[in-house]
Amino acid sequence: MRLYETTFIVNPQSDDAAIDRQVSAVSELIKNNEGEIVKEDRIGTRRLAYSLAGLTQGFYASVIFKAPTSVLPILERHYKLEEPYIRYLTIKYERDLKELEEPKDTAPVAEVKKPSDKPADKPAEKTAEKPAAPEAPETEAKKEPEAAAEETAPKTAETPAEKPAPEEPKTPGSEEEL
Amino acid sequence: MADYGSKRRKKICRFCENKITYIDYKDDRMMRRFVTERGKIVPRRISGNCAKHQRKLTEAIKRGRHMAFMAFESESFR
Numbered sequence: 143m144r145l146y147e148t149t150f151i152v153n154p155q156s157d158d159a160a161i162d163r164q165v166s167a168v169s170e171l172i173k174n175n176e177g178e179i180v181k182e183d184r185i186g187t188r189r190l191a192y193s194l195a196g197l198t199q200g201f202y203a204s205v206i207f208k209a210p211t212s213v214l215p216i217l218e219r220h221y222k223l224e225e226p227y228i229r230y231l232t233i234k235y236e237r238d239l240k241e242l243e244e245p246k247d248t249a250p251v252a253e254v255k256k257p258s259d260k261p262a263d264k265p266a267e268k269t270a271e272k273p274a275a276p277e278a279p280e281t282e283a284k285k286e287p288e289a290a291a292e293e294t295a296p297k298t299a300e301t302p303a304e305k306p307a308p309e310e311p312k313t314p315g316s317e318e319e320l
Numbered sequence: 321m322a323d324y325g326s327k328r329r330k331k332i333c334r335f336c337e338n339k340i341t342y343i344d345y346k347d348d349r350m351m352r353r354f355v356t357e358r359g360k361i362v363p364r365r366i367s368g369n370c371a372k373h374q375r376k377l378t379e380a381i382k383r384g385r386h387m388a389f390m391a392f393e394s395e396s397f398r
Contacts, residue, residue: 149346149387151387151388185346190388191348191385191388191389191390191391191392192388192391192392194388200388202346202387204346229386229387229388231383231386231387233383236342237341237342237344238341238342
């Protein structure tokens with residue numbers, strides 16, 4: 143059993159119920175193949191950075207799951223056969239699972255949740271609780287790096303302009319030699 | 321550092337500074353800071369990232385591009 147994360151884009155033009163069905167279809171597929179859902183995250187409709195299949199928007203969802211390797215080809219086949227999925231990506235989940243729960247300092251519930259994390263091989267009851275809870279921590283975690291990056295960002299914008307300067311003196315030198 | 325530009329300050333890896341161990345490819349707002357307007361990944365010598373984090377960042381950016389979180393290239397700046 144390994145931890146994976148699969149993210150996919152569903153065509154947002156289909157109605158909400160259809161989108162919902164596509165997302166739960168992935169979860170169901172994993173469950174039916176000895177997999178176990180750790181977290182299901184419906185990111186929602188957002189703009190695509192470039193047009194895909196003639197669309198400018200896509201409904202994003204991601205599922206973190208624990209499953210034997212045999213699930214992956216099945217999952218991939220599912221994505222390929224069903225048309226509403228316009229992009230998908232399945233990767234090994236490298237992040238520590240604790241990070242999903244950790245930033246929840248504010249809620250004392252965090253202590254209760256941790257033990258449920260370790261015996262994750264147990265029935266689906268416990269995994270059912272999770273999807274709702276870790277959502278808050280994720281958004282919190284994101285804010286921190288952003289804020290920090292913003293402070294230092296202007297530097298990167300400036301430096302590229304500075305850099306080419308030291309290189310220039312070289313070219314006149316080589317011309318003289320010729 | 322070198323002879324020219326005596327006032328050059330040492331760049332610090334922002335990920336090390338903030339103790340970030342995992343760079344999420346879904347976090348496009350964060351990744352955008354390490355990409356030129358055109359969409360190219362900013363080299364380490366300019367962004368100041370450490371090798372470890374630069375590796376993780378490029379991986380994340382490339383994943384992000386695949387999932388249309390980031391653009392492969394953009395000419396929007398003209």
